[in-house]
Amino acid sequence: MSFNQTLLIAIRALLLNKLRSFLTGLGIIIGVAAVVAMVAVGEGAKDQMKSVFSSLGTNLLILLPGASSAGGMRGGFGTQPTITWSDLDAIRQQVPTARYVAAVLRTGAQVVGDQENWGTTVYGTSPDYFGIRDWKTTLGALFVDSDVRSGTKVADIGQTVSDQLFGPGANPIGKTIRIRNIPFTVIGLLAPKGQSPMGQDYDDCVYVPQTSFAEKIQGGLRQFVSGITEVSADSSQDTAKCEGQIEALLRERHHLRSGQADDFSIRNLTEMENASQQGMQTLSLLLSSIAAVSLLVGGIGIMNIMLVSVTERTREIGLRMAIGAKPLHIMAQFLVEAVTLSVIGGLIGIGLGSTIAWRLAATFGWHVSLRPDVMAVAMVFAAIVGVAFGLYPARKASRLNPIEALRYE
Amino acid sequence: MPESAGVPLIEMRGISKAYQTGGVPLWALRQVDFEVPRGDFVAIMGASGSGKSTLMNLLGCLDRPTSGRYRLAGRDVYRTDSNGLATIRNRYIGFVFHTLNLLARTSAVENVELPLVYAGVRARTRHQLAVEALQRVGLGARLQHHPSQLSGGQQQRVAIARALVMRPPLLLADEPTGNLDSRTSLEVMALFQELGRQGVTVVLVTHEPDIAAFARRIVVMRDGAIRSDLPNVSKDAAAMQAEGQLVEPR
Structure with missing residues (x-):
């Protein structure tokens, strides 16, 4: 049967x-x-x-300078510049699991286009930053390492900024925008990323090379990085290892004895992601x-x-x-x-x-x-x-x- | 399976069957010897409690005796397990019950196909054999009717077709006319007689002398033993009488 x-x-x-x-x-x-x-x-x-989490960047570590302490008032993380540009170069060269290392300098600024102007956030960073965020352009190109080295006045702008300055749907490539009266040429329109869970508009931004940012927009702190540094590890398994290696490297470079507290801090977003x-x-x-x-x-x-x-x-x-x-x-x-x-x-x-x-x-x-x-x-x-x-x-x-x-x- | 002509189809030796009722064995059959040659038409009679149903169940391989031996077509039945008994029932025995045991809401032809299903016959062959069996009992025109759309006599004929479809050497009928009116009973009995003439060995249990009269041999049981086992002398007369009253089966 x-x-x-x-x-x-x-x-x-x-x-x-x-x-x-x-x-x-x-x-x-x-x-x-x-x-x-x-x-x-x-x-x-x-x-x-x-x-x-992936729009924040994958396998992300955030490196913050230390806290200032003056007259008993402690300023919180990032108030005391302790991390130098050469620290970042050292991380890039000596921590093999760190795929991308990008300083993120930021300031609020009024940006002026042809006729319109718009208050937005201006970031100074390196091309690694776009690697961390996996960010591409819809028009034009991202700035590259040579722009950072020579401090060219080029900018990649977000969709919101482009809409506000040049009108919705306009092609901003080749246009000039003035940030604090300094002219920058728009070379790329960043792909829209939408909103963060907190309602922050990811597309309301202007990105310029960090050298141009330090020279033309905000004075900077000479050898110190005046902002946070984002590091992306090779894989989510590597984030903890990468974190440890960076900590060890920076302690050595900052001549911290054992028992002495770190003069910087590292936040591991992967751990937050894992917790969620x-x-x-x-x-x-x-x-x-x-x-x-x-x-x-x-x-x-x-x-x-x-x-x-x-x-x-x-x-x-x-x-x-x-x-x-x-x-x-x-x-x-x-x-x-x-x-x-x-x-x-x-x-x-x-x-x-x-x-x-x-x-x-x-x-x-x-x-x-x-x-x-x-x-x-x-x-x-x-x-x-x-x-x-x-x-x-x-x-x-x-x-x-x-x-x-x-x-x- | 040896099928030498000299061996009787049914050969029972010293069959006893006891039922345990409250620790006391109740003997339904006591040392029964019973033989049926091929092609015979036997009626087993007796009052209720005489052991005729028990004998029927044993003949049909539905039950095992307390002691004794049973050879069916030369095969020692009680040497096999319950699966073996199921195979014997499937291949060697066709059952017709007194209650109309057809599957409801299932067409006549599908009811007849059932034994073939358990024999593992393929669907097309199955259908063909079932149709032939129904034609043999005169129901070739009612293949797709459900039991509820058939008369009692027609339902019993479907049951007979189902019993015949595997072409078993033995047809067992337990009060096959128990639920039928007298005219339909004659119709069904005439069919059994016809099958007997075609070489099918028929054993039927009944308590009605009119029905037993169709058989060639009448066995009477009482108190778990065979009291008489005689050829039916009135057979021809009864058959002629019955056929005279018959409407030809369609």
Whole structure:
């Protein structure tokens, strides 16, 4: 007796009691739908958070100068310039896991275009910065290392600045903007990045080479870096190692004895990202336990109805045995029926869950991310539930005495 | 399987069957010896509690005796396990029950196909054999009817077709006319008689002398033992009488 034949018998038996089959499968349907929908929403949130972190820069370390202390007033991180440009060169050369090293100098400034002017933030940095952010231009080009070395007066501007100065959709390449009255040539329009979670507009910015920034816009601190430094490690596994190497290198260069506190600080954003991911994982765990409970309840429903079905069809079982069905045939028939019920329930649940997720996305503008692997796992679990809870009724059916089964009224 | 002509189809030796009721064994069969040659048409009669149903269950390999030996077509039945018994039931025995044991909401042809399904016959062959069996019992025009759309006699004929479809050497009928009116009973019995003429060995259990009269041999049981085992002398007369009343099966 082929599997197809058994499956056909099972499907026919289920179709004979459509409402009952549906109600029995409902436990599985709701369980699987809940999992698929909740995971889709959860993964959507996770993706959103991931994109927030990747717009900040991947595998990012932020290096801050030390804190000033004058007359008992301690100024906080970054108030005491301790990191020199040669420190940055040393990091670049001696820390192999540091892929990009970029100082980020910033100031608020009024920028003047052809007719309009706009108050924005001007950054002085090196091309490494664009590597950290994985930032490209939509028009023109980014400034390069030679611009930094020779201090050329070129600028890459954000979409917002371009819109405000030259009008929406205008091509700003080749135009001149004046920052603190110093003319800079726009050589690139940066690809829009949107808003940060705090509402800060990433595209409201002007980037110029750090040397031009220090010479023309803000005086600077000679050998010291007057701002933060961003370092990007090769991989997220390397961030901790990279952090340690930079710390060791800077302590040595700053002649700090052991026991003496660092005169700088390093922040590891990857760790923050990991922490947020751990929170997400806790949420996922919670969701899976809800799923496990609903699948368990669904399974009990299946077992209940299968036991009823075995009792109802005792005569049929007796008949099948009399005409040559082996105990294994009877067992397979009821087992396949239970598994079919749970698998079809699982499929409907996936459809329902996807629809719910999709509706949520459409109604509330949430990010949802449907995960095929989660669906597959949910299906496998639904099938396992079918087997686990169908086994006992099926065994019971297969062990019936044919004579008693035939006589059963 | 040796099928030498001299060996009887059914050969039971010293069959006893006891049921345990409250620790006291209740003997339903006591040392029964029973033989049926190929092509015979035997009616087993007896009051309820005489052991005829127990004998029927044992003949049909649905149960095992407390002691004794049973050879069916030369094969020692009780040497095999429950799977083996299922195979014997499938290949060598066709059952017709007194209750109308058809699967509801399943067409006549699919009901007849069931034994072939368990024998592992392929779908196309299955359908063909089932149609032939239904034609043999005169129901070739009602292949797709469900049991609820058929009369009692027609339903019993579907059951007979199902019993015949594997072409088993033995047809066992347990009160095959128990749920039928007298006219339909005659129709069904005439069919059994016809099958007997075609060489099928038929053993039927009944408590009605009218029905037993169609058999060639009548076995009477009482208290778990065979009391008489005689050829049916009135057979021809009864058959002629029955056929005279018959409407030809369509």
